[in-house]
Amino acid sequence: DAGVIQSPRHEVTEMGQEVTLRCKPISGHNSLFWYRQTMMRGLELLIYFNNNVPIDDSGMPEDRFSAKMPNASFSTLKIQPSEPRDSAVYFCASSFIRDSGTDTQYFGPGTRLTVL
Amino acid sequence: GNSVTQMEGPVTLSEEAFLTINCTYTATGYPSLFWYVQYPGEGLQLLLKATKADDKGSNKGFEATYRKETTSFHLEKGSVQVSDSAVYFCALSDHAGNQFYFGTGTSLTVIP
Numbered sequence: 001d002a003g004v005i006q007s008p009r010h011e012v013t014e015m016g017q018e019v020t021l022r023c024k025p026i027s028g029h030n031s032l033f034w035y036r037q038t039m040m041r042g043l044e045l046l047i048y049f050n051n052n053v054p055i056d057d058s059g060m061p062e063d064r065f066s067a068k069m070p071n072a073s074f075s076t077l078k079i080q081p082s083e084p085r086d087s088a089v090y091f092c093a094s095s096f097i098r099d100s101g102t103d104t105q106y107f108g109p110g111t112r113l114t115v116l
Numbered sequence: 117g118n119s120v121t122q123m124e125g126p127v128t129l130s131e132e133a134f135l136t137i138n139c140t141y142t143a144t145g146y147p148s149l150f151w152y153v154q155y156p157g158e159g160l161q162l163l164l165k166a167t168k169a170d171d172k173g174s175n176k177g178f179e180a181t182y183r184k185e186t187t188s189f190h191l192e193k194g195s196v197q198v199s200d201s202a203v204y205f206c207a208l209s210d211h212a213g214n215q216f217y218f219g220t221g222t223s224l225t226v227i228p
Contacts, residue, residue, distance in 0.1 A: 004159075033216070042218075042220045042221060043160075043205070043218050043220075043221070045215070045216070048215070056215070091159055091160070093160075103209075104150070104162050104165060105162075105209075105216055106162070107152075107159035107160040107161070108159055109158060109159045110158075110159050
């Protein structure tokens with residue numbers, strides 16, 4: 001399996017612009033997670049989906065952030081408008097959640113976002 | 117609630133030294149426990165895991181034992197190498213909530 005695929009790997013944009021990050025989870029996984037990592041705040045869970053449905057978005061910082069999962073093989077995280085404080089590495093992870101609980105999360109390589 | 121506490125870094129060791137990174141947890145029910153490793157510029161990778169009390173996870177010379185009585189899952193390696201330099205994250209998975217809870221990460225640097 002190719003693992004979790006994220007694109008782009010690096011994104012540099014100017015304040016106020018819209019940014020869209022993309023993720024393709026591992027085939028067969030039913031859950032997808034978006035994380036943000038910064039030096040100051042560490043690893044933060046933004047939102048997670050189960051069977052394409054958002055289950056918990058309490059970590060989404062504000063209305064400028066939105067995430068969608070239109071099908072089992074694709075998800076997007078959008079920031080509009082972007083601000084310099086959004087600069088971070090954004091990770092997507094996927095797993096298979098059984099009735100008995102979660103299985104291992106597998107992470108993508110991340111998207112390094114820089115907002116100037 | 118659920119949480120993971122791991123020792124503060126950074127940790128600097130000489131090659132072939134013994135490594136311990138402490139991790140304790142708070143959880144309802146019976147969580148699974150994980151150690152992830154993040155090499156510079158990469159995403160997190162699963163290093164090892166344990167799903168029930170007294171289980172020992174092991175991989176690449178690293179070991180951790182799930183201790184329910186002390187709510188701990190300390191990471192150990194008998195002889196570290198320069199290539200082990202990375203950030204290590206302890207995590208638990210809450211079966212009830214279907215979420216992962218990560219520690220803050222411990223940076224390890226191994227010098228020749």
